[in-house]
Amino acid sequence: MTSPLAADPPHPVSRTHSIPLVFGSGAAIGMLGGMIGLGGAEFRLPLLIGLFGFAALSAVILNKAMSLVVVLAALPARLAAVSASEVTAHWTVAANLLAGSLLGAWAGASWAVRMRSSTLYKVLAALMVLMAAALMVTHLTTVGTLALPLWAQVPCGVAAGFGICVVAAIMGVAGGELLIPTIVLLFGIDIKTAGSLSLLVSLPTMLVAFARYSRDGSFAVLGANLRFTAVMAAGSIVGALLGGLLLGVFSELVLIPVLAVILLVSSVKLARHD
Template sequence: MQVRRFRLSFLYAVPIGILGGLIGLGGAEFRLPVLAGVLSYSVRQAVPLNLAVSLVTIAASLAIRGSTLSFSLVIPLLPAVLSLICGAVITAFFGAAMAGRLSNEQLERIILVLLVLIGVVLIVEGFLPQQIPALLPPALGWRIPAGMLFGLAIGLVSSLLGVAGGEIIIPTLVFAFGADIKTAGTASLLVSLPTVLVGVVKYASRGAFTDRTALSNTVAPMGVGSVIGAVIGGMLVGVVPAAVLKVTLGVILNISAFRVFHKAKSHD
């Protein structure tokens, strides 16, 4: 079973990483159904494991971007980035604690709803233009409180799904704050790192990572496969239109979420 999990963790992570790299995301929302459905982890195990893999992929992505891109373009976005972080780390902490108090059925229902919402967001985003004027006024009096409110939602989704939150952070930065897509991708990693780190630390304090075999046989190969896939996906950007991919992946995410978590809920 452990050898099977090791192989499947890597084999599934690579294509998910490629698809995520093609649309500028980490793919964590697609890893969660794999962890729960294919690798047979309970939902309480799958979420923190997914969060640990997300931490590995964020760190690797930041290192890659730091060697190839300048972070100077993010400086104008710093007020938005810092306000997003402030909101996100608060709910990342309390979200992990809340997940521990929910029953399996409640957690599965919440995960199903959140994954479906993310799938819908991907589909809608596929039909939107890549660059639109910022929806928020440029005044900090608007942007900082709005950023904190968005951050609260991002941190909650991150801690309950074990995701980096890029599927929410990037559209927020692009459409609410007027960032270009490349800068938003880099800024998203800066928001995700402390958010995911807080979630991992909180889950660790609750004993979520005491099973060392899960770390070595699932987190490690899935983290390596995700990074390899993301690099390949980044090199293939433009081969398939991102809009087409987002719509397709949004549909696939909805189908897989219903198959895994609706089925699990109905069997409780």
């Protein structure tokens, strides 16, 4: 079913770019994310729109597909770094967040396909500002814990899961930028374990959002650009691995503000997009 409101082209648009450019762009984005322990999908989205010329909804769908591949590739490494027993010991935290995030992923994708393209550009711009703020707060401050009683913690977890995954679905990202500090803040779990739990929450919610996007006619952009998607996803994985090796080499006091500025500049460009 094709969205009646979206202003994206009615037929799948195939972009032909040189493989080195596509791979290198994905690698650069993956490296940026890897250096701060993230996948970098929030930086890939404006690249898909600005450099490669995809319309807003098409870029979101492609970004979601690549984010899914990157998360699947990162999951074994993350589970190797944190034991499975340590992660499963906190299964109730994942279940709590999933109670809201699965619905949030479906709702976010549904809203995205129903928005006019001009509106979606502005929404994406606003969400990039949110991501820039989340980067600054998460990496340059110490995230404490709220120590809420169980009766308050559970509904807060459901609400947080819903809101975060609405954002993640609309942007086509995994949502770790918001999930990790939320897990630390609400449940008092150390940040390393929180990173693994965030992947376990992200994966099923991404599949839900992906399933919702597949029901829209704009999803055809993925089939028309499979090689593009595969090459950029491969570059993103390689870049993320390289970025992980560089983790800690560059001071976050310098790196995070630079990345936040990149997001803010991208948000301004998207807000002005027709």
